[in-house]
Amino acid sequence: MSQSAYLINNQNSLDDMGLEQGPAVISRWVTFTVADETYALNVLDVQEVLRAAEITPIPGAHPAVRGIINLRGNVVTILDARVFFALPEKPFDDDSRIMVAELRSGEVAGIVVDSVAEVIALDEAVVNAAKRTGGDEGSAHILGVVPQTEKGSDKLIILVDLKGLSELGEK
Amino acid sequence: MAFEPENELLQDFLIEAGELLDALDSQLVGLEQAPNDKELLNAIFRAFHTIKGGAGFLEVTPLVEVCHRAEDIFNLLRNGELTVTPAIMDVMLRVLDALNSMFASLRRGVLPPSVGAPFLHEIELLSHSQKAGQAPAQTVLAAEPAPVAPSPQVAPLVHSVVVETTRSPTGSSELPVIKQAPIDTQFDTLLQALEAAEAAQTALAPELSTSSDLITDEEFEALLDRLHGKGQFQAPGHNAPEPVLQGASGTHSSVRDESAPAGHDDITDEEFERVLDSLYGKGQGPTAAVKPAAPAALTPPAPKAVPPALSKPVEPAPAIEAAKVETTVRVDTERLDFIMNLVGELVLVRNRMNTLKLSFNNEEVTQVIATLDMVTSDLQGAVMKTRMQPVKKVFGRFPRVVRDTARMLGKEVELVLVGEETDLDKNLVEALADPLVHLVRNSVDHGIEMPDVRLAQGKPAQGTVTLSAAQEGDHIRLSISDDGAGMNAELLRRKSVEKGLLTEEAAARLNEQECFELILLPGFSTKDAISDISGRGVGMDVVKTAITRLSGLINIDSAPGVGTTINIKVPLTLAILPTLMVVVSERKYAIPLGIVSEIFEMADKEINIVDGQATIIVRDRALPLYRLNHWLALTGEPMTGRGLNDLVVMVQVGAQLIALVVDSVIGQEEVVIKPLGELLHNVGGFAGATITGDGHIALILDLPGLMRRNIQPRQKPKLKVVA
Numbered sequence: 057m058s059q060s061a062y063l064i065n066n067q068n069s070l071d072d073m074g075l076e077q078g079p080a081v082i083s084r085w086v087t088f089t090v091a092d093e094t095y096a097l098n099v100l101d102v103q104e105v106l107r108a109a110e111i112t113p114i115p116g117a118h119p120a121v122r123g124i125i126n127l128r129g130n131v132v133t134i135l136d137a138r139v140f141f142a143l144p145e146k147p148f149d150d151d152s153r154i155m156v157a158e159l160r161s162g163e164v165a166g167i168v169v170d171s172v173a174e175v176i177a178l179d180e181a182v183v184n185a186a187k188r189t190g191g192d193e194g195s196a197h198i199l200g201v202v203p204q205t206e207k208g209s210d211k212l213i214i215l216v217d218l219k220g221l222s223e224l225g226e227k
Numbered sequence: 228m229a230f231e232p233e234n235e236l237l238q239d240f241l242i243e244a245g246e247l248l249d250a251l252d253s254q255l256v257g258l259e260q261a262p263n264d265k266e267l268l269n270a271i272f273r274a275f276h277t278i279k280g281g282a283g284f285l286e287v288t289p290l291v292e293v294c295h296r297a298e299d300i301f302n303l304l305r306n307g308e309l310t311v312t313p314a315i316m317d318v319m320l321r322v323l324d325a326l327n328s329m330f331a332s333l334r335r336g337v338l339p340p341s342v343g344a345p346f347l348h349e350i351e352l353l354s355h356s357q358k359a360g361q362a363p364a365q366t367v368l369a370a371e372p373a374p375v376a377p378s379p380q381v382a383p384l385v386h387s388v389v390v391e392t393t394r395s396p397t398g399s400s401e402l403p404v405i406k407q408a409p410i411d412t413q414f415d416t417l418l419q420a421l422e423a424a425e426a427a428q429t430a431l432a433p434e435l436s437t438s439s440d441l442i443t444d445e446e447f448e449a450l451l452d453r454l455h456g457k458g459q460f461q462a463p464g465h466n467a468p469e470p471v472l473q474g475a476s477g478t479h480s481s482v483r484d485e486s487a488p489a490g491h492d493d494i495t496d497e498e499f500e501r502v503l504d505s506l507y508g509k510g511q512g513p514t515a516a517v518k519p520a521a522p523a524a525l526t527p528p529a530p531k532a533v534p535p536a537l538s539k540p541v542e543p544a545p546a547i548e549a550a551k552v553e554t555t556v557r558v559d560t561e562r563l564d565f566i567m568n569l570v571g572e573l574v575l576v577r578n579r580m581n582t583l584k585l586s587f588n589n590e591e592v593t594q595v596i597a598t599l600d601m602v603t604s605d606l607q608g609a610v611m612k613t614r615m616q617p618v619k620k621v622f623g624r625f626p627r628v629v630r631d632t633a634r635m636l637g638k639e640v641e642l643v644l645v646g647e648e649t650d651l652d653k654n655l656v657e658a659l660a661d662p663l664v665h666l667v668r669n670s671v672d673h674g675i676e677m678p679d680v681r682l683a684q685g686k687p688a689q690g691t692v693t694l695s696a697a698q699e700g701d702h703i704r705l706s707i708s709d710d711g712a713g714m715n716a717e718l719l720r721r722k723s724v725e726k727g728l729l730t731e732e733a734a735a736r737l738n739e740q741e742c743f744e745l746i747l748l749p750g751f752s753t754k755d756a757i758s759d760i761s762g763r764g765v766g767m768d769v770v771k772t773a774i775t776r777l778s779g780l781i782n783i784d785s786a787p788g789v790g791t792t793i794n795i796k797v798p799l800t801l802a803i804l805p806t807l808m809v810v811v812s813e814r815k816y817a818i819p820l821g822i823v824s825e826i827f828e829m830a831d832k833e834i835n836i837v838d839g840q841a842t843i844i845v846r847d848r849a850l851p852l853y854r855l856n857h858w859l860a861l862t863g864e865p866m867t868g869r870g871l872n873d874l875v876v877m878v879q880v881g882a883q884l885i886a887l888v889v890d891s892v893i894g895q896e897e898v899v900i901k902p903l904g905e906l907l908h909n910v911g912g913f914a915g916a917t918i919t920g921d922g923h924i925a926l927i928l929d930l931p932g933l934m935r936r937n938i939q940p941r942q943k944p945k946l947k948v949v950a
Contacts, residue, residue: 112814112924114903115859116936117910124903124916126924129572131901131916163904 081180087213088155088169091143094204095169095214096176097155103164105172106154109134122168125154132156134166140197146170160219167218176213178202186215240281241334242557247274248330249623251323255316256626262311272301278326289341290329296350297322303354315353320627322350560653563614570603570610571803571899577603578896578920607803615650618696618703621660622647625667625694632671639678639688640671645695651703655797658777659705662770666707666793667694669766674711674791684788686710701799702821708792714785716742726751743783743791744882747771771881775931778804778819778914780879796821804900806917808893808925809876811855815925817898817917818876822930824884825877826892832875843875843886850877852886858912858937880930887930896920900927911936 085096086105111123111134120139124131134154138145151171158164186200199215251274258267279294297319303309325346329339341347577600584596622644633640651659675681675690682688692709719742723729728748729737737745745751749768774781779797798804798821806817807826827845834852835842841852852875876887898917903910912933919925 110923112916112926113861114907114910114913114926115861116912117907121907121910124907124924126918126922129575129918131903131918131924133904133906135906161905163906165904165906 082177083180083183085176085178085213085215086155087173087176088137088153089171089173090137090141090169091146093141093214094173094211095137095216096178097157097216097218099175101157101217101219103156103158106156106166108148108152109154125166127156127164127166130164132164132166134168137167137169140167157218165218183215237285237333240285241330244278244281245330247278248323248326249620250274252627253623255319255323256630258311259313259316259630265305268301268305272298272305275301287329287333287338289339290326290333292347293322293325293329293342293350296347300350300353309354318350318353320631321346558613563610563653566610567614568899570607573603574607574803574897574899575918575920579922582920611652611799611803612650614653616653616656617647618649618651618656618659618705619647620656621663622694622696624660624664628664628667629671629692632668633675636672637677638671638675638690640675640690640692642667643691643693645693646697649696649698649703651696651797652799655703655777655799658773659795659797662773662795663694663705663707665766665770667692670707670709670711670791670793674709674713676712698799699796701805702796703799705795705797706792707795708790710790713787713789713791714743714746714783715787719743719745723748723751740783741882743785746783747781747882775881778821780821782882804898804917804927806896806898806927807876808896808919809855809874809889810891810893811859811889812861813890814859815893815919815923816855816859817896817925817927818878818887818930819914819927820895822878822880823876824879827875827877829873829875829888845877845886848884850884850886852888853937854888856888856890858933878930880934885930885934898925898927 084099086099086102087094087096089095106125106127109125109127111125113123114121117123120135122134122136124133126132136145137143148168152168153172154166154168155172156164156166182202183200186202197216197218199217201212201214204211204213251271254267254271254274258264258271261267275294275298279291279298282290282294300309300315300319304311304315309315325342332339580596580599584593587593625644626642629640629642670692671690675692676684676686678688681690690709690711692707694705694707696703696705698704716739720729720734720737723745724731724734728745728751747767747770751767771781774795774797777797779795781793781795783791783793785791804817805820807820807823809816809818825845829843832843832845835844835849837849842849843852844850873888873890874892876889876892877884878887896919898919900915901917902915903913907913912929912935914927914929914932916924916926
């Protein structure tokens with residue numbers, strides 16, 4: 057009896073969720089900066105954002121690997137966005153953040169960025185259009201580029217997808 | 228029937244029948260030693276029967292046809308109509324292999340192929356093999372009921388499939404044998420044909436068995452088969468003289484009548500269980516333990532449930548079982564791993580508390596922490612125990628391995644198992660299985676001599692291989708010893724030079740022990756000819772790698788003419804690792820304590836450079852000396868030279884001792900291994916990471932990996948022992 061009631065409730069909540077995916081589909085993105093460029097990760101991919109943590113370096117690992125951290129008892133690999141996007145290195149400062157994301161393999165990894173800015177809403181249609189134009193940049197992790205509309209500036213936001221990250225070669 | 232892995236019935240079957248198969252392995256070999264063991268014969272018969280029943284229910288025809296024939300043979304064996312011969316055992320062991328490979332494919336969700344008609348026929352032929360020697364009375368009977376099989380009911384249904392009736396020596400009819408592997412569409416027709424044929428046969432049964440009051444096994448068999456099969460027939464009551472059986476078949480057919488209108492031909496799990504239980508008595512049915520709970524959850528209660536009144540007649544037979552309340556629970560290993568992980572976390576918190584209590588300086592806090600410490604240790608021990616499995620699980624397969632290997636080589640070997648009940652972490656049990664098989668095979672192949680050679684040397688013709696396990700503190704010692712030829716250190720030296728693994732001088736410098744350990748090198752083989760079993764020169768290397776991965780140690784002892792003993796030392800569990808915490812370049816690292824043999828100050832030791840390699844002399848023994856800070860240097864970090872307070876940690880890597888220079892030693896700490904993420908998989912040299920008592924991360928060193936990464940291969944590091 058109680059079980060069937062639960063099922064009905066569950067059904068309702070499923071319907072609610074269905075409503076959200078109505079005609080105007082928007083997705084939310086977390087923007088962050090690396091070397092004065094603005095990037096964005098899908099909110100759904102970001103697990104959390106950390107302030108500076110103590111990073112234990114791994115001797116002999118790929119240069120993009122900053123090391124590992126203790127995230128509530130779990131060991132999480134931390135990459136450096138600057139090395140990743142082939143930019144000059146910069147030491148950790150007050151604005152530096154670690155964005156923790158779950159990869160497609162189920163592994164959780166973090167990436168060090170210069171700063172985390174805000175969460176923006178993008179029309180899924182715009183994102184899809186961007187996806188079609190991107191991809192020939194040589195970087196497999198850049199989805200595409202969208203204009204930074206809200207602030208009226210002419211800067212672009214680079215949409216990033218880290219889910220496909222996999223084994224990094226040895227240094 | 229779908230064979231997708233998530234099919235729970237299939238999973239249950241695979242687990243339970245899998246256990247039966249494992250047991251069969253040693254039971255069959257045991258039978259060879261004790262051919263008249265009635266208990267054993269019955270157990271084997273029951274095992275085949277249960278597997279067949281389950282497979283029949285899941286419609287895995289290839290399994291059914293093999294099990295069915297094996298069951299027939301064991302039926303004859305336990306009735307004393309056949310006697311156990313090596314020929315029979317060989318076929319039966321092959322049957323077991325076939326079953327194992329079928330199970331493997333079922334686990335992948337693939338319907339296994341049939342073993343093929345020739346093999347099936349070969350199994351059947353076994354029942355004829357000893358016919359000539361049987362009592363004369365039976366020949367009379369044998370001629371009598373011949374016309375049964377091609378009875379008019381059967382013929383029209385069979386089409387192109389040949390149904391042949393074989394006779395057992397008693398003269399009572401066995402089940403018809405299908406000569407051609409049936410294709411799917413024909414199978415149903417065939418089943419019906421079988422049913423009809425059996426019905427005809429069982430009608431004859433009472434006459435045949437008049438000499439005895441008891442139901443014969445054939446009749447019993449026939450009954451069982453019909454209960455499992457399709458429900459179209461009406462059970463003829465007069466067939467079953469024993470009231471229990473009558474009750475069972477009666478119940479069954481009533482149930483069948485009820486469910487038939489629903490258009491369902493398959494019997495439910497529940498019914499199947501009930502019938503099996505009533506036939507075997509619950510205590511003996513190997514599936515009884517866990518099953519009752521599972522089907523209850525699976526089967527929708529409404530339409531198919533057996534009314535209580537109907538199930539009543541089934542109960543009286545096993546009166547004892549009521550008392551036998553199940554005290555074990557089957558738990559998913561994933562859940563156990565999860566609990567273990569949580570306990571690991573708790574251990575880390577405890578470690579932190581232990582560090583913190585010093586700063587509190589409060590007696591009450593200290594006491595509470597001490598209690599927490601104790602409870603955590605107990606909990607850790609208790610959880611670890613739940614993951615423990617007796618080493619028997621691995622040992623169980625060795626009688627077969629030894630038997631097969633010895634038979635193939637024409638040797639006589641007895642296997643002695645000691646300490647089978649020693650408990651070991653589940654993961655270790657699995658990880659040790661393959662290396663041990665390898666070592667045992669090696670013992671039989673390389674160690675034990677041929678019977679005539681042994682006799683000539685005044686040894687008994689039969690060699691002995693002893694496999695023993697024992698717990699020693701937080702380690703398990705496994706040893707494989709044989710009373711065979713032993714190893715000749717001189718020969719090993721020569722071979723290693725011949726194979727280009729070692730220079731002549733280097734070989735000459737090895738002491739006897741080190742010579743034996745040469746066999747652990749990749750590419751080393753003393754055999755000139757490669758056999759099926761061993762001699763390719765890869766085996767021992769693989770064994771060593773596997774043992775090292777388990778942070779275990781392996782050492783070899785041998786005396787020419789007396790025998791060889793291989794000792795393996797592995798930690799009790801892999802989840803929690805005792806380590807030595809050291810500091811290198813201001814970072815903490817953990818070295819598995821199992822491989823640490825000594826710690827000493829560097830200041831008072833003499834260091835020589837031999838062939839470009841720093842070497843330290845410890846008690847007249849020269850060890851290669853490496854600086855860990857060189858191996859663990861980050862890019863751009865200066866490589867420092869000799870520090871005044873440096874300590875040297877002596878560790879055993881594979882067969883070799885090396886000396887490692889560290890900045891300082893913190894002490895011993897039990898750590899929980901946290902694997903490094905996949906992103907770091909190809910970074911060699913680290914077994915994982917751990918969180919230390921003060922909340923920091925320490926990398927756990929994998930020294931073999933570190934050595935591989937840091938020492939140029941041309942130096943042949945493993946042989947760089949300078950005596």
